[in-house]
Amino acid sequence: MKIAFIGDIVGRPGRKIIKENLGRLKSIHNIDFVIANGENASHGFGLTIKNASELFNTGIDLITGGNHSWDKKKDMIVLLETKAVIRPDNYPPEVPGTGVKIVEINGVKLAVINLMGLYTMPQVLNPFTHVLNLVEKLENENIKHIFIDFHAEVTAEKRILMQLLKGRVSAICGTHTHVGTDDQEITDGTYYVTDVGMTGCRDNVIGMESDIPIKKALTGLGGHFNVPNTCKSVMQIVMINIDENGKSFDGQKIKLYDNKNEVLSQAIIN
Ligand SMILES: [Fe+2]
Numbered sequence: 343m344k345i346a347f348i349g350d351i352v353g354r355p356g357r358k359i360i361k362e363n364l365g366r367l368k369s370i371h372n373i374d375f376v377i378a379n380g381e382n383a384s385h386g387f388g389l390t391i392k393n394a395s396e397l398f399n400t401g402i403d404l405i406t407g408g409n410h411s412w413d414k415k416k417d418m419i420v421l422l423e424t425k426a427v428i429r430p431d432n433y434p435p436e437v438p439g440t441g442v443k444i445v446e447i448n449g450v451k452l453a454v455i456n457l458m459g460l461y462t463m464p465q466v467l468n469p470f471t472h473v474l475n476l477v478e479k480l481e482n483e484n485i486k487h488i489f490i491d492f493h494a495e496v497t498a499e500k501r502i503l504m505q506l507l508k509g510r511v512s513a514i515c516g517t518h519t520h521v522g523t524d525d526q527e528i529t530d531g532t533y534y535v536t537d538v539g540m541t542g543c544r545d546n547v548i549g550m551e552s553d554i555p556i557k558k559a560l561t562g563l564g565g566h567f568n569v570p571n572t573c574k575s576v577m578q579i580v581m582i583n584i585d586e587n588g589k590s591f592d593g594q595k596i597k598l599y600d601n602k603n604e605v606l607s608q609a610i611i612n
Pocket of ligand 1: 408493
């Protein structure tokens, strides 16, 4: 089974570069299933029904979220109920939707889990104890293919999750910081990267126009962050090959620039 994961899609430039490239990448690399983090896909904040269907039409199969999942709350509730859209599973149980989706790919079950970290994030349940229970439940159901999008600010939280779950899940991909890290590894059959990095504008402040963040940094006064309409953009996608026992054996990342330059990097296998 070959799955792909696209990091935080930020606004229209992010949606555009995916529309232009995902179909081609899927066929060149024989990708069976595409997951993407879409919490910033609608002008940087949340996900609308319209933009979700635009993303599904590009070939994305399932959309995960994070701390911005509720920025377009009305639309999100509809999406969670009707589409392949999930939000972090460690929100308290009374919150709508789910953070786990089990899909079937060529007769094999894949569980996709969305989790959120603690530091600088909204109040959620402990992601570590939560995911241990969850993985145990999936193992009892004999589900061996498990993918986790861990949406967290702090590198150490992501490393902790890897150390906690290596050998028990197929992949752990970090999201949220918007900056891709170069530490892809496969250890005991678990693919890991601290952060996939965003898909969107790359010539400003993590996908947003620079003026307001700069003003905020200099004066402490905030304002509404905007996604530019035109910019230099980047698409960041990881591709993971998983064997029949749920063990990853090959991992690659493509960083694709709007000038058509493509950087491919390979996960080290431990
Ligand atoms: Fe986020």
